[in-house]
Amino acid sequence: MKRALPLYALCVYGFLHVPLVILGIFSFNASRFTVWQGFSLRWYQAALSDRDLLESSVNSLIIAAVSTVLATAIGTLAAYALWKGSSSAGPRPSRALSVSGNWLSASFYLSLVTPEIVTGVSLLAFFQWIFRFLNLRLGMHTVILAHIAFSVAYVVIVVMARLRTFDKTLEEAALDLGATEWSAFQQVTLPYLGPAIAAAAMLAFTVSIDDYVITSLVAGVDSQTLPMVIYALARRGVNPMLNAVSTLIVVALGAMVLLSERLRSA
Amino acid sequence: MNRRVFLTAVAGAACSRGLPRLNVYNWSDYVAPDTISNFEREFGVRVRYGTFESNQEMLAKVLSGNSGWDVVFPSADFVEPMRAMGLLQPVQHGWLPNLTSLDASFARPPWDPALQWSVPYMHGVTGIAYQKSVHPAPTAWADLWDERLRGRITMLDDPTEVLGACLKKLGHSLNATDPDILRQAQREAIRQRRLLRAYLNAEVRDQLVAGDVAAAQAWAVTAGQAIAAAPERLAFAFPSEGFARFADTMAILRESRRSELAHRFLNYLLRPEVAVSIVQATQTATANAAAHRLLPAALRDNPVLYPPPEVLARGEWFEPLSSAAQELRDRLWTEIKSS
Amino acid sequence: MSVFRSATRVRSMSRIRSIFAAPAAVLMIATLIIPLVIVAAYSTLTRGAYGGVELPWTLENYQRLIDPLYGAIFVRSFWIAGVSTLLCIALGFPLALFIARAGSRKNLYLSLVVLPFWTSFLIRTYAWMFLLRDTGLINSVLQAAGVIHQPLPMLYNDGAVILGLVYGYLPFAVLPLYATLERLDKSLFEAAADLGATPGSALLRVTIPLSAPGIRAAAILVFVPCLGTYLTSDLLGGSKTILLGNLVQNQFTTARDWPFGAAISILLLAIAMVLLLAARRSGEELL
Secondary structure, three states: OOOOHHHHHHHHHHHHHHHHHHHHOOOOOOOOOOOOOOOOOOOHHHHOOOOOHHHHHHHHHHHHHHHHHHHHHHHHHHHHHHHHHHOOOOOOHHHHHHHHHHHHHHHHHHHHHHHHHHHHHHHHHHHHHHOOOOOOHHHHHHHHHHHHOOOOOOHHHHHHHHHHHOOHHHHHHHOOOOOOHHHHHHHHHHHHHHHHHHHHHHHHHHHHHOOOOHHHHHHHOOOOOHHHHHHHHHOOOOOHHHHHHHHHHHHHHHEEOOOOOOHHHH | OOOHHHHHHHHHHHHHHHHEEEEEEEEOOOOOOOOHHHHHHOOOOEEEEEEEHHHHHHHHHHOOOOOOOEEOOOOOHHHHHHHHHHOOOOOOOOOOHHHHEEEEHHHOOOOOOOOOOOOEEEEEEEEEEEEEEOOOOOOHHHHHHHHHHOOOEEOOOOOOHHHHHHHHHOOOOOOOOHHHHHHHHHHHHHHHHHEEEEEEEOOHHHHHOOOOOEEEEEEEHHHHHHHOOHHHHEEEOOOOOOOEEEEEEEEEEOOOOOOHHEEEEEEEEOHHHHHHHHHHHHHOEEOEEEHHHOOOOOHOOOOOOOOHHHHHHOOEEOOOOHHHHHHHHHHHHHHHHHO | OHHHHHHHHHHHHHHHHHHHHHHHHHHHHHHHHHHHHHHHHHOEEEEOOOOOOEEEOOOOHHHHOHHHHHHHHHHHHHHHHHHHHHHHHHHHHHHHHHHHHHOOOOOOHHHHHHHHHHHHHHHHHHHHHHHHOOHHHHHHHHHOOOOOOOOOOOOHHHHHHHHHHHHHHHHHHHHHHHHHHOOOOOOHHHHHHOOOOOOHHHHHHHHHHOOOOHHHHHHHHHHHHHHHHHHHHHHHHHHHOOHHHHHHHHHOOOOOHOOOOOOOHHHHHHHHHHHHHHOOOOOOOOO
């Protein structure tokens, strides 16, 4: 058993990583078929000069950046508000506030539990209904709004987890020393939350960059994202250019993750 | 490398923000690689070119009336329903001098006799694309129910096409509206499901070329492209029980504010030399007579794209369905896919 | 003095809590509550001639759900989600055990599990398309080695979908399992050993029962997304394998039957909520 476990772990790690490695290897294949015919960068050249891919990458980055910033801000503040209202921090709040706190945290649960496809169609229905009154259409703004909507719950989880390990008496001490609520939060709690906020932001970013289901439903004519282009290519069968794109994305995201892990433990 | 290409593309994307825009929504693989960029260069505009794989997909997007698209390419049988739903704007013949290049048989088509709402673009048939290695070669829809080909057959991902094939197999018209007849057709489709690999539209082309699929219900254009890529291995058959004829048209959405530019685009596509380059790239059958005359012999006499009249006589056009009939077919389709 | 301070403190705390919670509250109402209410409303309306919704109100959409014709989709969705969940837990448990016992290298091993999770789900699904096709890598290698002569049809079936789901959601199972296993009191195992238990029976009778909360959490975290999966069944199952998620997407796009799609969505949501509530009885809080 002692030796079996590490061997088993190796197999599972292989299962998890080998498909991506193979994808990467074949992205350098000169031939478009699954027969190795020499090393070549042609698929990378094709990928990097494809107008659709470039445009959608830019769109994806813009959407991810904006929604990450907003979702992290909104989520952090909400997590703090919920934590303050819970029994683990501070004196008992009024009934009205504890009820509102409850429904807010219930709505975060709901957001996490709702299948992606349901979130997507509900937002589509909502936007189409609203567009009857406003003269708008689906576009970058609807995608960004949708992304913020589903990212906030993730941010709240991550920040809450960290808040639970926070010693509330630190804030109380600051208050006793004459600080206002806001500066107590800003100068005592917020720095402590720093790593969690960074982790939450990264989670929100990755989730936004990778989303296909919800985005495809609420995107407009000018807001094609990278996953949408990848999906359209993948549907038509195996495309070596897709191997190149996939490898680039995996490497980029992987590097980002490793870098942030390094920063976090530093 | 192509650092130059990359930088040009990004710079291009950045600079073109100021140019007039046109949003075109077309079937995939229905223009030549340089058709759009030539248009952009000549008219100094920026075209956003999106593609769809089925009429239903296109209709779902434009139904809201504020989708953002200007020019769309509905199939002939969707023109009248779209007009009835108020989705199209009239086509101004005065702005389309190249309209005269159209083939006489498409000048007064049954779905839009005055060409008031649409302009014919390409046409074709739905038949069977297959690997020559299959013996005996498929010649009828019934051959797609062959047990020996289990797991290597595909049908189109389209209710009217699949039910159409089933209706033809049973000896009925494509446009049957009798619910009993349609249910019979549905039963055939459900029977076939176990044998199918997948429901695929134009995506089947790569799988035919790669050899994954043995026989597929396919549009002539898709089959033509596949055969061009692997002529020694693939062939096309016009089913003996009868088959569907389709035509795809160009139309301008009512929501479009760029009416004049849209007309310029339509006129551009009607140019014989542009149509010729599209046909050469995509292996389609064009409705443009002037272009047809300019085609190289290999394409002009291609039996897949331009079958002889006695074969074409077995074909039947799709007619637009009443909303009740459309709803029935959509429901039957959902049931087929869930069975 | 301190009582006065306390009272003002409570008031200003309520204010800051309201201010902080307000943006999130507005967001959740606008993008979650109202849309779901709209979907619920649509589920009781009728399909428009070519799409959209119109009156009258009806329960017909829910009645259609009970129709045995759709029963097959439900059964299949549950079955595929269930099998994938079991496989994720069965495969993930030993791995979580390994990481929990790994001592100083824990974080490294954990990162290795989490790393694929951070990369695109879509791409990871595509990777399996690449491997499983008739002319894909696995078939090419097997044919070249002479093991088989005809390509094995590994794509476009339930098995491919399950494989894709397990591959995608294994990290979701490993993380909560690891979290629970890591917190277990090591002295319990020593006690078991002292009492004469073999490593195998210690595993069966001590470790696994004690990690029940983690197993429950892993089960929920994997089952719910698998039940509503769309991408995996679309790309790996071919549009033949239609599951609940695909059915919903289909109704809202090409089939243009929004009320029916809405009814299925509400049902999916209800199932997910019931499962989550059932799992919460362990008292563990996510939020």
